[in-house]
Amino acid sequence: MEAVFPYSLEHKNINRTNGNATNPLFINIESFDSPEPQNVKVEIMLPQGLIFIGDELWQEIKSEAGSVIQREWILPPDYGQNFDLIYLKADNSLAAGNHEIIVKVSSENWQKNSIITFTHENETKSNLPVLINEQSLMPDKSKYNWYIQSITLPVDNFGTKDDRVKDGTIYIRDTALESFRNRMTGDGATNWSAVFNHPAAHLLLEMRNPQQDTRILKFKAELIDKLTGKPAIGLCTSSQSDNETEHGWAGQSGIEDASTAMISLDGKKSQTFILPLYVDYFRAVEGEYNLRVTVFGNGQEKIQEVPITIAKKRSMGLFAVGFSFLCFLIVCLNAQNLKKCIFNIGAKGAITIALFAAVAFGSIVVPTTLLGDVLHVVLGPFSGLVTGVLNGILLYLLVMALLVIYRKPGIVTLMFLVKWMLAGLMFGRFTPLGILSYMVYIVVLESVLYISGFYNKRDLTSGYVLFVSLAIGMADAFITMINLEQLMFFYRLYYADWYIGLYMLINGLVYSSVGTWLGYKVGIKLQQVMGE
Incomplete structure (x- = not known):
């Protein structure tokens, strides 16, 4: 038998009542190893001043010393359980101090008694106002x-x-x-x-x-x-x-x-x-x-x-995923143009692209993969601003330097595809989301270079390269937004608007523009070396 007063759903040992509060009494009886059903009688003796709130299943007998409430239960054979929750209310006649509730459960062959001790306190008025809407x-x-x-x-x-x-x-x-x-x-x-x-x-x-x-x-x-x-x-x-x-x-x-x-x-x-x-x-x-x-x-x-x-909530996530699939379709439809690009640049150009992609893999993908988790532990969500130096400045430095040497459509596509294959072979990054991310890079960058007239420009002046650098920076900011929205859509992540804006500004516009400008300077030096 288990009897608790006052009873709490969190099973806290309250053992205290206050003022005219209403409190529950919980009683639980479990039977086991009984071959036949058992008729039991439950009696609860309450002290004077503790009032039973009526329940038709219980009978109440009042007296000067208090009141007794009782009912009968049938315990099932083998293993069974009966329990109930009754409410008791203290009135003004219940004196402050310790009181007892006696619970008796009896059958023909046995009797169980339980004494519950609780402390009653007179209600104290609080100075805090009670707000009622x-x-x-x-x-x-x-x-x-x-x-x-x-x-x-x-x-x-x-x-x-x-x-x-x-x-x-x-x-x-x-x-x-x-x-x-x-x-x-x-x-x-x-x-x-x-x-x-x-x-x-x-x-x-x-x-x-x-x-x-x-x-x-x-x-x-x-x-x-x-x-x-x-x-x-x-x-x-x-x-x-x-x-x-x-x-x-x-x-x-x-x-x-x-x-x-x-x-x-x-x-x-x-x-x-x-x-x-x-x-x-x-x-x-x-x-x-x-x-x-x-x-x-x-x-x-x-x-x-x-x-x-x-x-x-699905608008931006759906747009990002739809745009990524569109980029994937565009790359697939223009796959034949890559063959023409390779024929135009020859074996020397193909080897140069592979070399730049290998450098990008070794200097960007490898350290980012190996040290990225460590930086995330130290810097939390802002670790990307550090790794962005590699993914932004160094990546676009290599891309622009390669474009200065070989200024033809498809160069960016070939470099990113080789870089993606190296990352997939070494680190198992052949994932659908990874493919979509690279497709967005390829289509957006190729489109910006084509629209800006970069491939048809005879001489690259400093002013024009500065314009192209800013255009590529804005394009990378857009790519950053697409990739973050894809992550939120597929992995149910959340990035605040200010966080997305920060990454678009720093990792996208600033890092990429700086990297593109530096890549132009490096490309000019490499042109001289190749010419010599």
Whole structure:
């Protein structure tokens, strides 16, 4: 037998009551090795001043010394369990100090006794004002034991306000792209059970508890159509999907189209709860709703509604992925031009391109791969600004120097393809995302060089090269944005707008422009060496 008062869902040892608070008493009886069902009688003797809040399953016998509440249970054979939660309220006659509750459980052949000791304290008035919002005002505050103070969403699983999204907005996954995303990242088919059992968002529920009750309450969140005022589909519970049924429904919770949870008031006047919201991704519809939050238990119910928006965040990610596939298609359609480029530059030119690609691999890919994780530990998300010196300045120095020597369309494509093959062979970087990233580099840079007239220019003046350097810098800033958006789309990462802008400015515009200008100077020197 287990008997606890006051009982808390977190199983905290409170052992204390305050003022006129209402507190639960939990009793649990387990039987084992019993061949037949057993009839048992449960008696709970309460001290004077501790009032039983009526329950039709229990009978109450009052006396001057206190009251006795009792009921009968049937324990099943072999192994069985019976439990219940009853609420007791202290009135003004309950003196401050230590008190006892005696619990007796008896059958024909045995009896179990348990004595619960708790300390009662007179309520002390706080100097802090109790803030009550407009929706929480009640005419008779003496009967208003607890209420909802505020609802904040979205927050993370630690209760911190999520600054990435607008207040009251829940971004959900687009199931039409889920399998495509997983296959592109090498994860195979989508595990819908994992998708459904991961909360779409969290909300922060602040409860006020003026009477300092200890209660077990139920929480329910559901979407309400703003036009009709009726519940709408969209939310669900995590138990509605499991590994066996995948995206089919599993065990029923008794409440459909809502996220549910249990919360426990532990006697504090103010208490916050971080609660998950689960979304039915197959049936949820984007739009404006009211989120109706209902907290109920022991005959009391409190409701509050807040406006929310259900949205799918996909615009920039889809644009980046679509643009990458377009670049891949363009490179494939122009593959024949690479053969012409090789014939035009000859064996000497092909060897030179391979040499530059090998230098780029050895001086950029190798140190970035080997030291990148170490820099990430030290510098965190800003490590890319250091590795960007290699990926930006040194890379474009080599690209521009090679272009000064061989100024023909396809040179950039050949160099990047050889560099990609070396990286794939040495470090296993033959990934779909890696291919798309290189295709974006090739198409954007070749397009900028062609539009700027670089291939048709007879003499490269300093002013013109400065213009080309700035154009390539802006092009690399665009490439940086596309690559970051692809990472966010495929790997569900998040980069703040200021972070993307910083990388576009430093790694894209500044590093690439400087590298291109230096590459022009190096290319002039190499031209002289080749001429000699």
